[in-house]
Amino acid sequence: MTESTVRPAQPAVATVSLLTLSAMVVGSMVGAGVFSLPRRFAQETGVAGALTAWLVAGAGMLMLAFVFQRLAVRKPDLDAGVYAYAKAGFGEYTGFFSAAGYWASACVGNVTYWVLIMSTLGQWIPALGAGDTVLAIALSSAGLWLFFLLVRRGIKEAAAINRIVTVAKVIPIIVFVILAIFVFDQAAFAENWQGADYAGTLFEQVRGTMLVTVFVFLGVEGASVYSRYARKREDVGRATILGFLSVLAIFASVTIVSYGVMPMAEIAELRQPSMAGVLEAAVGPWGSVFVSVGLIVSVLGAYLAWTLMAAEVLFVAAKDRDMPRFLARQSDRGVPVNALLMSAMLSQVVLVLTYFSEDAFDFALDMTAVMTLIPFLLAALYALRLRLTRETYEGARSSTLTVDLIVAALATIYTAFLVFAAGVDLLLISFLFYAPATVLFALTRREQKRRAFSPAELALFLVVLGLAVLAVIGLIAGWVTI
Incomplete structure (x- = not known):
């Protein structure tokens, strides 16, 4: 009897629309990071450095988004994006590194969400501290397993909830930008232009912001990871670009308008989420409450998207026989239950470790970014390899060859620079x-x-x-x- 005759039937996989897929990308990116941007940037640079940093990060990440868009079309059989491209281009063990690192970054990133939620609530409940007290960890653990049960019910239900939450969480961020513009102080903005005394050269300032820009852009590859749920293959690339351009506008706006509210040295000393402190300085105490509520909604939505993403990477790696086969088991609703459970368990371990950390949020944020650099670099290198060998480019026009070479080369240079900037x-x-x-x-x-x-x-x-x-x-x- 052949293997095909004994293979069990696979559960039907629910598909999602372009709108939902785009919302999953935005939901993946708009999370804890955007609410921490004012302080993280003010600790490193002034207005000039921030504008330069967003120009570099925006252009670099746009090239990376184009890479994922092109790979989704040229290699439609590779269903797990980041992991699958590394394996196809550089072998099984390198592909394993990409899958494992990307999975770990998602789990560590999920921990930053719970830490920031508890730190936000700690403004009014001192027992929660900075999100790393015993009570905070206990409540975070309860939330972690509650979300595990939610996602276990089914991918389609979780995706629908994420679309609703994505809309709800973008509104407070837009309101923050509008209010900051109304109270904009040109004198403070001009004083913050070059940076405070503690800022170094412009290059050093830009380099110092690179990891946080990586962190906030994590999820740009989300549509590629979820590609097996797309109704049309073209939707993967469209959702990637649409989601990226939307969040780039949001992130840059939040950063720049903050410099027009208060001196950067004061912003650098704010408690996280620093966006709440900036709005409180602008409009009073109610501003802090408003941002804090928006943060909790935003972070929970991003947490849902990243829970899906972490499990999906493990599941597809196991399905391709690059992870132990127990991780490939699905429920009757098409949910990779063992991969989801393992992701929750790793997040739980890291969450407990935050109790012993001096600055859990910043360290977890930086490590989340670093763990994705190798997978991103390998994906960019694979796109460059395809173009140089002309694999999948048979009969392509010269203009296509030129544009794709430029995109892949720039994405590779940018991700290599990020590795250098990480330290x-x-x-x-x-x-x-x-x-x-x-x-x-x-x-x-x-x-x-x-x-x-x-x-x-x-x-x-x-x-x-x-x-x-x-x-x-x-x-x-x-x-x-x-």
Whole structure:
């Protein structure tokens, strides 16, 4: 009897419209990050640096969005975007790194949402502190598992809720920008133009903002990850670009108008969410309450989108036999239940660890961004490889060849710059996850009765293990800090 005759029938997968797919992209990006932008930028740069940073980040991320758009059309059989492109271009072990790192970044990012919610409520409930007290962690854990049960009911129901929440959470952000414009102080804006005394050169200022721009743009690849739910393949690329342009306008506006409300040195000292502090300075205490409510709605919506995304990456990797097969099991509603459970468990572990962290939110934010850099870089390199080898470009016009070469090259240069901007410390710490996560790769190979590593994969693993050991030594010695 052949394998095909015994394979169980797969549950029908619910499809979603272009509007819903676009809302999932916006929902993925508009979350905790936008409410933290004023302080994070003010800690690094003034108006000139902020404008330059958004120009660089906007152009770079637009190229990356174009990369995902083109790959979705040229490689329609690759259903998990970020992970699938790394595997197709650079081998199974490299693809595993992309899947594992992207999955981990989603789980760590989810923890930042709960920390920020509890920190926001901590303004009125002191027992919640900065989101890392015992009570805050207990309430966050309850919310985490409540969302697990919600998503477990079905992808279509969760996606519909996310579309509603996306609309609801964008409104307070737009109101913030409008109110800040009404109280805009030209003198304060001019004083903040060059940056405060603690700001370095323009290059250093821009570099210092890059990780937070990566964090807030996470989700630009969301439509690619959810591609198997699209009604039409073309909707994947359209949703990616539509979602990106919408949030770029929102993020840049929130950052720039804040400089016209108060001195950047004061913004840099605000409690997170700093957008609440800026609006309170502009219109009074009710402004802080207004932003705080908007933040909670926004973060819960983003959390829902990222819960879906984390589980989807694990599920598709397991379905392609690049993760242990137990992660490929679906419920009768088409939900990858084991992948969803494993994602919730990792988030729970990280949530508990925040109790021992000095600054849980900022560290988790930076690590979330860093863990996505390698997957993004590999996707850009794969697009560049396709163009240089002309795979899938048979009969393409010269204009298409030229444009696609420019897009792929610029996206590769931008993501490589992000790796440089992240710094050695955070990159080394990321290997503390990659090294032990390789156990899942070895387990997968064992299920398939294959050698754990090929010679090239073993060499790569030894490099990863060496970097993880170096990170441990650095943390002990104090020259690697978190």
